[in-house]
Amino acid sequence: MADLIVFVVLLLLGYGFGQWAEKRHYRSIREREARLRRRILLVQSKYPPQVGGGHRSQLVTGSVVVSVDYFKRFLAGLRNLFGGRVKSYESLVDRARREAILRMQEQALGLGADQVVNLKLETASIYKGRRQAIGSIEVLAYGTALVPPAAAGA
Amino acid sequence: MLVTNLEIVPGRRIARHLGLVQGSTVRAKHVGRDLMAGIKNIFGGELKGYTELLQESRDEALARMQAQAEAVGANAVLNVRFSTSSVAQGAAELFAYGTAVVLEDG
Numbered sequence: 001m002a003d004l005i006v007f008v009v010l011l012l013l014g015y016g017f018g019q020w021a022e023k024r025h026y027r028s029i030r031e032r033e034a035r036l037r038r039r040i041l042l043v044q045s046k047y048p049p050q051v052g053g054g055h056r057s058q059l060v061t062g063s064v065v066v067s068v069d070y071f072k073r074f075l076a077g078l079r080n081l082f083g084g085r086v087k088s089y090e091s092l093v094d095r096a097r098r099e100a101i102l103r104m105q106e107q108a109l110g111l112g113a114d115q116v117v118n119l120k121l122e123t124a125s126i127y128k129g130r131r132q133a134i135g136s137i138e139v140l141a142y143g144t145a146l147v148p149p150a151a152a153g154a
Numbered sequence: 155m156l157v158t159n160l161e162i163v164p165g166r167r168i169a170r171h172l173g174l175v176q177g178s179t180v181r182a183k184h185v186g187r188d189l190m191a192g193i194k195n196i197f198g199g200e201l202k203g204y205t206e207l208l209q210e211s212r213d214e215a216l217a218r219m220q221a222q223a224e225a226v227g228a229n230a231v232l233n234v235r236f237s238t239s240s241v242a243q244g245a246a247e248l249f250a251y252g253t254a255v256v257l258e259d260g
Contacts, residue, residue, distance in 0.1 A: 010196055018198035025199075046161060055164050059157045059234060061212065065205045067191065069198025099200075118159050124238040124246070135195050138208055140236055144158045 014070030021069075022091060029098045036105050041115035042143075048117045054149035058111060059142065062103030066096040067136035093137060097121060100141040113145035155220050156230035156257065163230065169256045172226045176251040177218030180241055181211040208248065212236065215250040228254035 048055075068076070072088035079086045100121070108116045122140045156163065183191070183204065194201050215236075223231050234252035241247050 014196050014198065017196075021197065021199045048164065057156070057158045057160060057163060059159060061209075061236075063205060063209055063212070065201040065208065067194045067198055067201050070196040072198065073195075120159060120235070122236060122238060124240070136191070136201055136204070138204070138238065140208075140212070140238070142159060142234075142236060144160045146164070 010070045011074060012071075014072070014074075018069030018071055022095070025095055025099070029095065029102065032102050032106075033098065036102065036109070040105050040109055040113065042101070042105065042119060043115060043117045044119050046118050048115060048146055055146040056149075057144050057146055058113075060104050060107045060111070060113075060116060060145045061140060061142040062100045062105070062107060063138060063140040064096055064099045064103065065136055065138045066092060066099070068092050073135070093123070093139075096137055096139040097123075097141070100139040104141040104143060108143075108145035111145055111147055113147045115146050116143040117146060119143040155223065155228075157216065157220065157234055157252070158230070158232055159234045159252075161233050163232070163257060167258045168232075169258045172223075172228050172254040172256065174251060175219050175222040175226065175228070175231060175254045176249065177215045177220070177222060178247060178249040179211050179214045179218070180245055180247045181207060182245040183207060208238075208246070211246070211248045212250070215248045219250045219252060223252075223254040226254055228256055230255050230257045 068089065072092070075088045076086050079088075101119070105116060120142055124138045124140075125136070162168075190203055191201050219231065219234075231252040231254055234250060237249045237251075239247050239249070
């Protein structure tokens with residue numbers, strides 16, 4: 001009986017805080033994405049679209065470790081029985097990727113860069129909970145920031 | 155030392171290729187951080203301790219790679235890649251590798 005109560009409490013805590021944290025995180029991601037999109041160009045290609053000459057290049061990285069909450073892990077466990085899309089993990093991975101890219105862009109902006117080229121993403125699951133359920137993931141985003149000569153001199 | 159994940163450097167010529175250089179580090183998290191992570195696993199959200207730990211480790215791997223590049227006489231490392239793998243429960247390896255080159259002054 002005590003076990004059941006603990007389980008239900010954990011589930012409710014996970015649901016409450018998890019949903020709240022996710023909503024807040026998404027709001028902050030959307031805000032920053034809208035702000036950064038106009039200020040810094042992000043390219044996946046190896047070759048910059050406009051090489052002006054005299055650009056200084058530097059490696060920039062952004063990383064984040066995000067954990068899933070108890071409620072979502074429980075949902076995913078249920079999903080394992082029936083198969084299909086695991087929506088609760090999809091949002092986790094999506095949030096982590098966007099956050100990592102944003103952090104990388106923020107670092108580039110701090111250097112005075114006007115574009116980041118050759119964006120690469122890497123995902124690793126770093127914490128395995130009980131029954132080998134994936135607890136949290138790390139996403140690393142890295143690329144080369146190109147700093148125009150004017151900003152480099154300043 | 156110039157470190158970039160491009161294969162070329164805009165506006166500079168590569169004088170000499172010196173081959174692959176690499177740096178790696180294996181890190182384990184300590185108990186305090188583990189405890190925090192356990193709590194975060196209930197509530198969800200970012201594990202700041204882990205983010206920092208991995209960032210530090212990655213910088214360490216990069217520094218080792220640069221030291222190796224310096225040892226072979228390079229002044230830049232191009233086409234840098236990162237890779238992460240969990241070696242054992244609670245330990246992760248961070249690996250950085252790239253091509254050491256000598257760039258002409260430009």
